[in-house]
Amino acid sequence: MNLVDEKDEKPTRWEKCVEFIMFHFRWVFVVPFLLPLSFLFNTVFDFRNRIVHAVNSAPNAHVRKVKHIQEQLKEWNDNGRKSKLVNARPGWLTMSFRFPLYKENATKIATDKLFDILDLDVEKMTVKAEPGVTMGQLSQYLISRGYTLPVLPELDDLTVGGLINGCGVESGSFKYGMFQHICTGYEVVMSDGELKNVYPDSDNSLFFAIPWSQGTICFLVAATIKIIPCKKYVKLTYKKTETLSEMCEQLTEDSDRNSENVDFVEALMFNKEKGCIMLGEFSDGPDTHDEVVNPIGRWYKKWFYTHVEDLINKKHESIEYIPLRDYYHRHSKSIFWELRDIVPFGNNVLFRYLMAWMCPPKIAFLKATTPNVLRKLYDRSHVLQDMLVPLDKLEECIDLFHKEVEIYPMWLCPFYLKSQPGLMKLRNATHKMYVDVGAYGVTSKDGYHHERTTRRLESFVRSVNGFQMTYADIYMTRAEYAEMFDRTLYDWKRASCKCIDAFPDIYDKICRSGRR
Numbered sequence: 263m264n265l266v267d268e269k270d271e272k273p274t275r276w277e278k279c280v281e282f283i284m285f286h287f288r289w290v291f292v293v294p295f296l297l298p299l300s301f302l303f304n305t306v307f308d309f310r311n312r313i314v315h316a317v318n319s320a321p322n323a324h325v326r327k328v329k330h331i332q333e334q335l336k337e338w339n340d341n342g343r344k345s346k347l348v349n350a351r352p353g354w355l356t357m358s359f360r361f362p363l364y365k366e367n368a369t370k371i372a373t374d375k376l377f378d379i380l381d382l383d384v385e386k387m388t389v390k391a392e393p394g395v396t397m398g399q400l401s402q403y404l405i406s407r408g409y410t411l412p413v414l415p416e417l418d419d420l421t422v423g424g425l426i427n428g429c430g431v432e433s434g435s436f437k438y439g440m441f442q443h444i445c446t447g448y449e450v451v452m453s454d455g456e457l458k459n460v461y462p463d464s465d466n467s468l469f470f471a472i473p474w475s476q477g478t479i480c481f482l483v484a485a486t487i488k489i490i491p492c493k494k495y496v497k498l499t500y501k502k503t504e505t506l507s508e509m510c511e512q513l514t515e516d517s518d519r520n521s522e523n524v525d526f527v528e529a530l531m532f533n534k535e536k537g538c539i540m541l542g543e544f545s546d547g548p549d550t551h552d553e554v555v556n557p558i559g560r561w562y563k564k565w566f567y568t569h570v571e572d573l574i575n576k577k578h579e580s581i582e583y584i585p586l587r588d589y590y591h592r593h594s595k596s597i598f599w600e601l602r603d604i605v606p607f608g609n610n611v612l613f614r615y616l617m618a619w620m621c622p623p624k625i626a627f628l629k630a631t632t633p634n635v636l637r638k639l640y641d642r643s644h645v646l647q648d649m650l651v652p653l654d655k656l657e658e659c660i661d662l663f664h665k666e667v668e669i670y671p672m673w674l675c676p677f678y679l680k681s682q683p684g685l686m687k688l689r690n691a692t693h694k695m696y697v698d699v700g701a702y703g704v705t706s707k708d709g710y711h712h713e714r715t716t717r718r719l720e721s722f723v724r725s726v727n728g729f730q731m732t733y734a735d736i737y738m739t740r741a742e743y744a745e746m747f748d749r750t751l752y753d754w755k756r757a758s759c760k761c762i763d764a765f766p767d768i769y770d771k772i773c774r775s776g777r778r
């Protein structure tokens with residue numbers, strides 16, 4: 263592993279030694295302390311949510327919480343709009359590696375108190391949720407009632423507010439698009455305290471300006487999201503691919519959104535040539551006894567990505583029935599493949615049977631307790647990037663990722679992008695199939711440099727009309743950002759809704775210097 267950076271801050275021998283110990287023995291703290299704490303937190307929060315649903319107290323509490331936000335904004339206006347407005351959600355709770363610096367001298371608005379599901383409307387087929395509601399909460403609530411979100415991003419702790427004001431993709435996205443595309447309405451509070459209900463047919467410019475805006479236009483206080491009926495299982499077909507071009511051709515063919523038998527498409531690359539495409543279909547379960555049911559979410563089961571690699575090493579194609587909720591959160595237990603660095607024996611059979619019922623550790627707790635020494639190490643040699651590129655540029659993109667970072671597994675998730683006004687407006691097509699190429703992990707590639715390498719990746723992504731996910735480290739300049747994202751509607755909306763003196767500019771929130 264590339265623990266030392268030749269060009270920048272060179273760690274001393276002593277620092278290298280401390281880094282080594284912290285990196286390889288982080289589990290000494292994580293296993294006995296963070297695992298039980300995470301388990302306890304989840305149990306208590308789950309219990310609290312059940313009570314809230316049982317007594318149906320969320321809708322009334324919502325009105326109170328929104329009033330409080332409006333009062334905060336009124337006070338800020340009365341005091342002369344002196345500082346910028348941000349969400350009060352603390353940095354350690356958010357799903358990114360960095361802590362926001364832009365929050366330090368800003369006025370913090372209490373949207374972080376909004377974390378309840380408000381209403382399930384089975385006639386209109388929508389669910390209304392506050393922005394702090396997590397994907398784990400929604401999957402548990404909806405699936406037990408026979409419904410699901412068409413796009414339900416995998417990590418349990420991702421929130422509705424973050425996925426709308428940031429963005430979200432998942433294996434249902436090849437059919438339904440990004441998380442923003444399954445939203446039918448937003449309830450927002452503007453900087454002057456006005457509460458608005460925003461729909462595509464009432465206030466369409468604001469409706470399209472909100473996704474990806476990072477909370478720099480208004481505060482989201484609830485979202486109405488489409489639901490679809492679901493079945494108990496996903497029938498998952500694993501198909502091995504043996505070359506990069508086979509992967510690209512096959513994935514393009516399989517990402518046909520009109521296909522009736524496919525509801526989920528995702529792929530993993532295990533090295534530059536070997537990969538696996540996984541096609542899922544809602545199912546009531548196996549018809550015969552000799553078909554495999556694999557509840558991959560159970561504590562003693564292998565980490566999903568290792569299970570996939572084992573399967574394709576044995577057979578070219580296999581089929582399994584996976585309980586729906588286990589399928590959605592298939593990458594949660596191993597935090598994609600990040601947990602292998604934190605708890606190296608986490609996939610060991612003994613550990614799985616004895617301790618893994620407390621897994622995974624909460625990402626927020628890990629983040630809050632990451633020592634500075636480790637952050638420096640991660641800064642130098644850890645890659646976290648999701649690049650969204652047109653599917654027809656996938657081969658070029660994987661070639662480049664291989665040349666620059668060579669991190670496997672690599673996550674490939676096709677998604678349908680229709681041209682709508684807003685930051686993600688397509689410039690030369692009405693709709694197009696894109697793919698999210700995700701690289702997460704420590705790189706040992708010679709010549710890797712966090713800034714220079716990321717800039718080369720960003721430059722490629724811009725050249726193919728792609729987009730970079732904004733939770734990751736972004737080294738683009740302001741002008742380069744404006745080349746990647748279409749700011750026309752965003753800037754107009756910021757000017758017409760009096761946002762310019764109220765919220766930071768989006769670039770100042772997502773650029774590397776805005777985050778620690």
Ligand SMILES: Cc1cc2nc3c(=O)[nH]c(=O)nc-3n(C[C@H](O)[C@H](O)[C@H](O)COP(=O)(O)OP(=O)(O)OC[C@H]3O[C@@H](n4cnc5c(N)ncnc54)[C@H](O)[C@@H]3O)c2cc1C
Pocket residue numbers: 466467470683684689748749750751754
């Ligand atoms: C529903 C709605 C209502 C609106 N109402 C108003 C209103 O009432 N008043 C108002 O002033 N504005 C309004 N806007 C704002 C609107 O976004 C812009 O004013 C509008 O986009 C003007 O440009 P256009 O549609 O003619 O061009 P567009 O095609 O939208 O192009 C505008 C921008 O797209 C980028 N672009 C396009 N093609 C390329 C390319 N090939 N390469 C690089 N960049 C490219 C450029 O940055 C360009 O400036 C509204 C927007 C929406 C979506």
Ligand SMILES: NC(=O)C1=CN([C@@H]2O[C@H](COP(=O)(O)OP(=O)(O)OC[C@H]3O[C@@H](n4cnc5c(N)ncnc54)[C@H](OP(=O)(O)O)[C@@H]3O)[C@@H](O)[C@H]2O)C=CC1
Pocket residue numbers: 348349350351355356357358362373393415416417419420421422423424425426427428429430431432476477478480481482483731732733771
């Ligand atoms: N599968 C996927 O698609 C995955 C996506 N991600 C990324 O993680 C992020 C989501 O993480 P999460 O922790 O849930 O969210 P965050 O707290 O990181 O929020 C993301 C952005 O949304 C803004 N925001 C959040 N809530 C509101 C609100 N109620 N009103 C206005 N703005 C709001 C935040 O503003 P502020 O800075 O003021 O707090 C922030 O800029 C997204 O950016 C997503 O792209 C990560 C992993 C997987």
Ligand SMILES: CC(C)=CCC[C@@H](C)[C@H]1CC[C@@]2(C)C3=C(CC[C@]12C)[C@@]1(C)CC[C@H](O)C(C)(C)[C@@H]1CC3
Pocket residue numbers: 357358359431597598600625628629632636640646648698700702731
């Ligand atoms: C579009 C998709 C699927 C994105 C997946 C992104 C995840 C892999 C990211 C989101 C948050 C994330 C950056 C995180 C980390 C790993 C990768 C994560 C989970 C970790 C846990 C790595 C170890 C670090 O010490 C620390 C705990 C700070 C972070 C926290 C955030």
